[in-house]
Amino acid sequence: MKILAINPGSTSTKIALYDNEREVFQQNLEHTNDDLAPFKEIADQYQMRKTAITSVLEERGIRLEELKAVVGRGGILPPVKSGAYRVNEAMVDRLRNRPLAEHASNLGGLIAYEMAESLGIPSFIYDSVAVDEFEPIARISGLADIKRKSLSHALNMRAAAIETAKRVGKPYRDLNLIVAHLGGGITVSVHHQGRMVDIVSDDEGPFSPERAGRVPCMELVKLCYKEEQGTAMKKIRGKGGLISYLNTNSALEVEKMIAQGNDEAKLVYEAMAYQIAKAIGELATVVEGKVDRVVITGGIAYSEMMTGWIQKRVEFIAPVELIPGENELRSLALGALRVLKGEETALEYDLD
DSSP states (O other): EEEEEEESSSSSEEEEEEETTTEEEEEEOOOOOOHTTSSSSGGGGGHHHHHHHHHHHHTTTEEEEEEEEEEEESSSSSBSSSEEOOOOOOHHHHHHOSSSSSSHHHHHHHHHHHHHHHHHEEEEEEEOOTTTOOOOOGGGGGTTTOOOOOOHHHHHHHHHHHHHHHHHTOGGOOOOOEEEEEESSSSEEETTTTTEEEEEEESOOOOOOOSSOOOOOHHHHHHHHHHHHHHHHHHHBBHHHHHHSSOOOOHHHHHHHHHHOHHHHHHHHHHHHHHHHHHOOOOHHHGOOSSSSSEEEEEGGGOOOHHHHHHHHHTTSSSSEEEEEHHHHHHHHHHHHHHTTTTSSEEOOOOO
């Protein structure tokens, strides 16, 4: 069963071809400013990106007729359940004409649908960034004007949770897991018997290489009055975290600073680990401390320094599993494969 997985980013489109669970190839297609300049809206880019994908497949001698499914990164939709959704006309209309936000991930479903329709095969999204399985109590923010939302790195976190369940030798639905995704943004989630029931999102939890995370509310209000909204937003999402303190968003660069004896870099970097550990501890209370595993994933999970600091603070909660890397293309492909094999059932999008 050959499955094409598509993960659009702001300036690139990552693709991979899988034959059952075996990766045939993976490639990152870069899009220059000149490539993107003609398009006013992100949704308008889908034909350009689709053409780039089909060109690569042709160059590699891959016949489109060999594909059994196409799966794309799920975009910012109204709240959806976890797992697979079949891409249908209602979803395409929402992503193309009425997106909740301009985001490159919206292109995943559009490209998958366009490619699959012409081949007469199914197209899916899997674990959209809008996966929302919150309990009602988790939606209360503390201010009636603001409702907590579930926007997270759901794709990689659920994949890491499912992989951990395999390692433990129990069904995912029988476990309580806390999963921390460490990347450009950091989110932490708690999985209770197969459902991601709460998260600490990247704007209410640990700071990250580029984002400020949770900052004191009153000081943030003062900052917003002092600066224009756009400037303040860029400061907390894009110029926060490691960039704000150390002028770099590279964890590797920070670790080099530490190796050279930079005490400030060590303090800030360890503070990031400290805040991640606090978020893990916070979510342990959601399942009354009954946690089977703590899972650390994402690109920064390759860092022995970072994971060591976190593990030291949280291993009293539960054993810690390390599943480094983002693994998004593999997660997409294996999710679609489970649907094709009948191990999961794809949901139908009808929220409009």
